[in-house]
Amino acid sequence: MKNLRLLLPLIWLAFFVVSCNDDTTGPTDIPVGEFEKGVLIMNEGAFGVNDGEVFHYDPSSGAIKEDIFRAKNLRPFGGLIQDMVEAEGRMYLVANTGKVEIVAPNDFGLLGGVSLGLNITRSLVVVNQKLFISDWGPYDAGFNNPDSYVAVVNDLNGGPIAKKIAVSSRxxxxxxxxxxxxxxxxxxxxxxxxxxxxxxxxxxIKVEGNPTQFLEIEGRLFLYAIDDNNAIFHEINPGNYALVRTVKIPLANPTPIITLGEGSEIFIVTSTGWPDYTDAVAKVSVNTGQVINGSFYTGSGLYGIGFKIEGKEIYVAENNGFQGNGSVSILSPTGQKIKTLSVGKGPSGFIFK
Structure with a gap:
């Protein structure tokens, strides 16, 4: 009996170990969805045709999957894609033709959308389980947009617009x-x-230049703006929304097309516009306020840019003058072309997974 009492703790320990190892009801690894790794390429589409689409590129295999929205949902996207935003386990495809399609990030299956009451939709953020959608509003007789707004939708999967908050133009x-x-x-x-x-x-709050987007640079909030001869970065105090300082970087013909690189480095597409369309990618530093390289990469019809942290590669989208499909050039950290991808019409943005 004495020996049995000594063995009982060992028997219970062995039973506990076996039970834990044999647990078939506990959590298991969930397979990664088809589009939860790799690169999503946003193709705006051609004006008037409204054939925007999303491609998926797998850097490890080199494989490209075309028209992943159409393939999953058995219908075309049916709009010009302006922005892609991933939030709250959903992917929001914002069309500047007045709608938002909401899909699952893993397979692009349709979850919902917003299609009534929008005009010229530009971007989207998610706050308090609600959607806030920026919209130029309708054009007036002079092609201005005096009635711009941010639309509020009270459901992450879309639905009717609950409120429109009037904001400054465009x-x-x-x-x-x-x-x-x-x-x-x-x-x-x-x-x-x-x-x-x-x-x-x-x-x-009034600022110098024409602002287009916000960036978080080394933990600080900046607003990017442009004029004909400068790339302008306005630092904002996020606690009280006051303008802290302005960094003006002398740069001819900057465009709204930018991406954050390493640290305070920014890649900016510059373009002379019609008729010659001499385009380039400039590399600048917000911390020093200087241009590091004004022609890091040169081309024509540069329409989008992204920075892939892994490998420090730069993805540059070229629209080919909207004459057929566009392409994406993958550049090394020194600006050398590594690879060229054939993509859809008007490629303009990337999400790196």
Missing amino acids: PEGMIVAGNFIYVACTAAQKYDVISASSENLTAS
């Missing part, structure tokens, strides 16, 4: 910082501030 990119939603209003040369709790306009 809102573009947005960002959430603290309790505020910041809106870059390019035509008005302002950034507007919306309270995320009250959903009302809190402030409208």
